[in-house]
Amino acid sequence: MPKRCRGSIAAGNCQFWLMKSEPNVFSIQDLEKMKRSPWDGVRNYAARNNMMSMNIGDQVLFYHSNAKPSGVVGTATVCRLAYEDLTATDPSSKYFDAKATGPRGNPWRMVDVKFDSAFAKVVTLETLKREKSLNGMTLFRQSRLSVQPVTKEEFQRIVDMGNS
DNA sequence: GCCAACGTTGGC
DNA sequence: GCCAACGTTGGC
Numbered sequence: 001m002p003k004r005c006r007g008s009i010a011a012g013n014c015q016f017w018l019m020k021s022e023p024n025v026f027s028i029q030d031l032e033k034m035k036r037s038p039w040d041g042v043r044n045y046a047a048r049n050n051m052m053s054m055n056i057g058d059q060v061l062f063y064h065s066n067a068k069p070s071g072v073v074g075t076a077t078v079c080r081l082a083y084e085d086l087t088a089t090d091p092s093s094k095y096f097d098a099k100a101t102g103p104r105g106n107p108w109r110m111v112d113v114k115f116d117s118a119f120a121k122v123v124t125l126e127t128l129k130r131e132k133s134l135n136g137m138t139l140f141r142q143s144r145l146s147v148q149p150v151t152k153e154e155f156q157r158i159v160d161m162g163n164s
Numbered sequence: 165g166c167c168a169a170c171g172t173t174g175g176c
Numbered sequence: 177g178c179c180a181a182c183g184t185t186g187g188c
Contacts, residue, residue: 065185
């Protein structure tokens with residue numbers, strides 16, 4: 001039986017992730033109000049594959065992209081394993097993908113996340129870049145990847161920065 | 165608004 | 177399978 005994280009960073013064997021969202025589309029404040037939400041609209045295979053690797057209890061850094069300023073704004077927890085993203089086959093959705101209605105079916109998946117915390121202040125991209133212990137982050141090595149792994153150490157460091 | 169990075173598409 | 181054209185992401 002898989003172990004699950006229960007809010008403690010130190011406990012368990014969960015994985016750590018960073019997920020980007022444009023705050024004018026879906027922000028940490030939106031998630032806080034909703035408590036829980038599907039992470040829909042991902043249309044990139046690498047990002048999808050990362051979601052398919054997630055387990056319940058995995059910890060997520062919520063990142064605001066295309067924001068002023070951009071940066072990590074809080075944390076969330078994976079609360080449902082990857083399942084079909086039906087916005088891909090819904091012609092009225094802004095995330096509709098014609099290919100997903102084709103003979104090979106809908107390849108797109110999403111997880112659900114639940115709100116954990118909103119930082120008192122944004123840990124900005126500029127701040128992240130200046131922090132030496134974060135130089136190896138996937139964020140700086142692979143541009144445009146909207147769902148990406150972070151190490152436990154990176155996660156912990158950024159949470160500490162957000163709470164300081 | 166510009167543009168670098170980079171994923172996808174489609175001709176061949 | 178190659179690769180040029182094109183579209184999107186996302187920082188600035």
